Each structure stands twice: as structure tokens, then as C-alpha cells.
Amino acid sequence: MTESRNTADVHTHFLPRDVLDFLRREPRIDVRLEQRAPDKEPYLTVEGRWSFELKRAFVDFEAYAAAYERAGIGLALVSPLPQLFVYHLPADLGALVAEVYNDALREVLATHRAQFRPLATLPLADPVAAARELERRMDEGFAGAIVGPGVGEALIGDEVFWPVWEVADARRAVLFLHPLLHADPRAARLMLPNLVGVPWETTLAASHLVLSGLIDRYPGARVLLAHGGGFLPYQIGRIEQGYDVWPQVKARLQDRPTAYLRRMFYDNVLWSDAALRCLIDVVGADRVLGGSDFPFDLSAWPPRAGADVSALLGADAHDRRSP
Numbered sequence: 204m205t206e207s208r209n210t211a212d213v214h215t216h217f218l219p220r221d222v223l224d225f226l227r228r229e230p231r232i233d234v235r236l237e238q239r240a241p242d243k244e245p246y247l248t249v250e251g252r253w254s255f256e257l258k259r260a261f262v263d264f265e266a267y268a269a270a271y272e273r274a275g276i277g278l279a280l281v282s283p284l285p286q287l288f289v290y291h292l293p294a295d296l297g298a299l300v301a302e303v304y305n306d307a308l309r310e311v312l313a314t315h316r317a318q319f320r321p322l323a324t325l326p327l328a329d330p331v332a333a334a335r336e337l338e339r340r341m342d343e344g345f346a347g348a349i350v351g352p353g354v355g356e357a358l359i360g361d362e363v364f365w366p367v368w369e370v371a372d373a374r375r376a377v378l379f380l381h382p383l384l385h386a387d388p389r390a391a392r393l394m395l396p397n398l399v400g401v402p403w404e405t406t407l408a409a410s411h412l413v414l415s416g417l418i419d420r421y422p423g424a425r426v427l428l429a430h431g432g433g434f435l436p437y438q439i440g441r442i443e444q445g446y447d448v449w450p451q452v453k454a455r456l457q458d459r460p461t462a463y464l465r466r467m468f469y470d471n472v473l474w475s476d477a478a479l480r481c482l483i484d485v486v487g488a489d490r491v492l493g494g495s496d497f498p499f500d501l502s503a504w505p506p507r508a509g510a511d512v513s514a515l516l517g518a519d520a521h522d523r524r525s526p
Contacts, residue, residue: 216282231292270498282379287324290351292328304324308323327354334369337367346377350367375517425516
């Protein structure tokens with residue numbers, strides 16, 4: 204695969220300065236900026252758990268856009284930061300964060316929609332409010348939303364979140380399933396929460412989407428999985444065997460598990476030619492899209508070219524209108 208002006212990036216993040224200013228004024232959210240090294244930008248820590256270097260490209264749109272110009276990227280789906288999902292906070296506060304973040308992202312990208320399309324963040328702690336927010340942002344020209352693997356012990360495919368799926372199905376919205384850092388205390392070493400926990404979270408939530416029958420229930424929703432789908436494509440043989448052996452695995456499905464993997468989309472943030480070949484072999488080249496996870500440290504920058512993004516966005520892929 205080669206890069207070109209037509210290369211798209213479906214996995215990238217931006218934090219408007221207005222959102223950062225809001226968070227620093229909001230006493231109910233623990234947000235800290237710390238200068239940890241003289242040769243680094245300040246580190247942002249959210250709720251004492253998620254620390255990362257807040258590079259200039261995260262908050263300075265000119266620097267962010269310039270990186271895409273230099274790399275020759277023709278279209279990017281711009282997501283809010285997963286560290287700011289704040290699903291664990293009171294629902295009304297989560298709704299306020301989503302409103303502030305989505306408003307700011309809309310304004311920053313308003314005159315750049317030819318190249319940068321926003322994805323919304325949703326207040327999933329209140330699924331009905333989240334559905335309303337998704338509907339509102341689709342009306343404003345957003346391509347869909349970024350969502351975490353769930354809230355607490357509830358997975359994103361559970362019935363409590365069906366109001367969000369109903370809107371995504373009706374509006375043919377992108378739902379970009381993006382993990383949070385894994386909290387298992389056994390993994391709290393050697394960067395394992397990020398290296399292994401992140402793809403594990405995607406694997407769990409996406410496997411549930413497949414086995415729950417939700418993809419049949421809401422066929423219009425366009426599911427995009429981060430980091431190549433986690434471990435799911437690599438372990439689909441085990442799920443297929445479970446489908447053949449255990450009736451309870453087959454019970455809710457109208458087709459074999461692999462068929463559902465081929466109805467979702469995947470970024471190619473894998474850093475491994477062998478892993479990418481495996482993914483393409485399992486789901487098809489037309490389902491694997493260019494992604495980077497820019498500007499995080501663990502990014503695949505510049506993004507490797509993938510399939511035509513219009514398969515994900517449909518008629519909206521080349522829509523140059525701004526709301």
C-alpha cells in the first residue's frame with residue numbers, strides 16, 4: 204500500500220483549547236497539567252488515571268492540520284479524546300462535557316470540513332441523552348460518534364444502549380468503538396494497560412456485538428473498530444468453533460460469526476505487516492481503513508493507506524458542506 208493525497212485517517216484525536224479551558228474551570232472533574240520533563244510538553248492527567256503528554260498538535264489546530272498537510276492526507280475523521288469520555292461521573296456532568304466538547308469541535312472544524320469530519324462524544328451514562336446528542340450532531344454534519352466499550356459492567360451492545368443504536372441505525376452513523384485503558388490490577392506494570400489492555404477491551408466489546416445479534420438488529424449503524432479490531436480477528440477461529448459446538452453461541456445469530464466481522468470496519472493501526480495480512484484475510488481489504496491514532500505516542504504516523512473511506516461514510520464521504 205502507498206500513501207497519497209487520497210489517503211484517509213479514520214483514527215485521530217483533537218482537543219480544542221476551549222474544552223481544556225472548560226475542564227480546568229470545572230471543579231467536579233479532576234484534570235491536572237504537570238510539567239514532568241523540560242524537553243516534553245505538559246502531561247494531562249484525567250481523574251488521576253489517564254496521563255499522557257499533551258503535545259501541541261492535540262490542542263493547536265494549526266499544528267494539527269499542518270501535520271496532515273505535510274503527510275498528504277485528504278480526509279480525517281476527528282475524534283474526541285477517550286480519556287474524556289467521563290462515563291463514570293454523574294450523568295448530568297457527562298452530558299455537559301459532551302455538549303462543550305462537541306460544540307467546540309464543530310466550531311474548530313467548521314471551515315475545514317473538506318478535510319476534517321468530526322465524530323461526537325456521547326454521555327453514555329444516560330443512554331437516552333446520548334441518543335439525543337447523536338441525533339443533534341448528525342443534524343450538524345458530524346459523521347457519527349466515538350464510543351467506549353461500555354459503562355461500568357454494561358457493554359456497548361447491551362439493551363440499555365439500544366436508544367443510541369436506534370439513532371445510529373436510522374441515520375447510518377459511524378460508531379467508532381474505541382477502548383479505554385484496562386484497569387485490571389494484574390496488568391498495572393510494564394505499560395500492559397495500554398499494550399494489552401486496550402486491544403483486549405475492543406476484543407470483548409466487539410465480540411459481544413457479534414454474538415448478541417445486535418449487528419442484525421441495527422444493520423444501518425456503521426461500526427468501526429480501533430486498533431485493527433483488537434484480538435478478535437486473530438481469534439475468530441475459536442469463536443467459530445464455539446458456534447459449531449455450543450447452541451447458546453449460535454442462538455442469536457442469523458449467520459456465522461466471521462460473516463459479522465465482514466460487516467464491520469477496522470483501522471489498520473497494527474504496526475505489523477503479518478497482522479495486517481491476517482486482518483485483511485479475515486474481513487476483506489475493503490473493510491480495512493487507514494488510521495493513525497495521531498498525535499498519541501503510540502501512533503502509526505503517517506497513516507498507511509487503506510480501503511476507500513466512502514465504504515464507511517457512503518454518500519457523505521465527499522460531502523464538502525459545512526453546517
